[in-house]
Amino acid sequence: MAEPRPIRIGVVGLTSDHVWALIAALRAQPAVEVVAVAEPKEALRRRAAGAVPGLAEHQEPGSMMDAERLDAVLVCAENAAKPAIAVAALDRGVAVYQDKPLAATGAQAAVIAAAVERTGGLLMCAFHTAFDPLVDEVGQLVRDGVVGTVQFARGLAGHAGLKATGVSDDFTEWLTDRSRGGGGSFVDQAGYLLTTLVGYLGPVDQISGFAATVNPEIPAGIEDNTAAIVRHASGALAAIDTRWGQIGPAPLKYSFHGTAGTLSVYADRYELVTSAEQGPAGWEPAAAPPGLTGWRAAVTPRTGYDAEAAHFLAALRDGTPLRATVTAASALHVQRAIDAYYESVATGRAVTVAS
Structure with missing residues (x-):
């Protein structure tokens, strides 16, 4: 029986400290190659290149996704940057393994959830616990x-x-x-x-x-x-x-x-x-x-990162359904609840969560 083709993964954003453990967890899975990184900060790119032999370096996610043949991206950028990255990947048919939360606000999270629904693509928002x-x-x-x-x-x-x-x-x-x-x-x-x-x-x-x-x-x-x-x-x-x-x-x-x-x-x-x-x-x-x-x-x-990496790859390779709690729809609801919390703090009243 032929070995499965390796899953090729690019990393977008290195400013979240979670990224290093997530990269290691992905590389520990069978038939996975972390092949490229997109990050504006040169020092972080150099650190990643030192940890992953042969890693291609890019400053922008769009240029990375256009230049490299990717099956998925790992997104560990700042929260407000996630919608643009996720949409760009999904529109290219690239699956998204995303650090939590979905975005910085409910409105931004809704953009990602809409892109998942529109494209039918795979996106996992990894609430690690x-x-x-x-x-x-x-x-x-x-x-x-x-x-x-x-x-x-x-x-x-x-x-x-x-x-x-x-x-x-x-x-x-x-x-x-x-x-x-x-x-x-x-x-x-x-x-x-x-x-x-x-x-x-x-x-x-x-x-x-x-x-x-x-x-x-x-x-x-x-x-x-x-x-x-x-x-x-x-x-x-x-x-x-x-x-x-x-x-x-x-x-x-x-x-x-x-x-x-x-x-x-x-x-x-x-x-x-x-x-x-x-x-x-x-x-x-x-x-x-x-x-x-x-x-x-x-x-x-x-709690560890190996199980979530394996879960994402099973969904990507075999179509195994994601846990409900790490889908874009669930993460959007949580983000709207977080929005309601901040509105409550600002107004001093209880706030109904947007549907």
């Missing part, structure tokens, strides 16, 4: 009704800060520029939380948001601490918060509170308190208030 097995495991628990009907959920995301976590100057430059990134920690981090909660609880109907800038190194108008109250169309409520600059980790990642119990999702374990007499198969008994039972299961964090 969507490929952690935790997402499927917790989603199945919620669907199995271990807490009954979910009435309230929480999602948290945060890190020690841009400088403290070693975010590069090239990345920071546009992450802290609203016109290029779309906002601050909310647009950067809340998409992970919203994508997961929408996958479990359905579309977002309304958001009320709050924002603060705590670190004096963050430019005015860019938030580094956020909180939002979310109402899903299903009736479930949720609270999400994000931070650039917290002391120590946030061990709790998600919690789900329902008519029959509470499920807490930590970095290293799941915990359930329920009115049922029996917990999920294989879980250990744990402490619980009188009249309830408690259950616990240890987990190992497993």
Whole structure:
């Protein structure tokens, strides 16, 4: 049986620090060649050429796509640049593997989603945590009704800060520029939380948001601490918060509170308190208030880029359907929810998410 023709991939944009791990993950997949890069900054092009032998260098994505025979592009440019890049690729019949979020604003994201629909092309918006097995495991628990009907959920995301976590100057430059990134920690981090909660609880109907800038190194108008109250169309409520600059980790990642119990999702374990007499198969008994039972299961964090690279390539090679949460349609809904958050912060009122 003949070996499959290698998938030829070009990289557009090197200013997102995610790009280096994503390139490595793609190159680790069988029958894949990363053959070209388009990036205006010479120092970044030189770094990429040093990491990938034989890489063709271009300054502009259009010239790269015209000069190279590409099957797909990996897009890790600033958020506001993504619509033009994605549309140019899709119009050429080139598939798009895109770092999150879809764009800087809902209007820009709609341009990408419309191009996907118009061309019938493949575009994956990689909310990286969507490929952690935790997402499927917790989603199945919620669907199995271990807490009954979910009435309230929480999602948290945060890190020690841009400088403290070693975010590069090239990345920071546009992450802290609203016109290029779309906002601050909310647009950067809340998409992970919203994508997961929408996958479990359905579309977002309304958001009320709050924002603060705590670190004096963050430019005015860019938030580094956020909180939002979310109402899903299903009736479930949720609270999400994000931070650039917290002391120590946030061990709790998600919690789900329902008519029959509470499920807490930590970095290293799941915990359930329920009115049922029996917990999920294989879980250990744990402490619980009188009249309830408690259950616990240890987990190992497993988020990585290899699974998402393999998922994109399966869709490209074999037509395997994308996970719903990484499609352009889902990413557009999340982007519109993010827009509603920023409008709520500006107006001081709850905002309905555009349909």
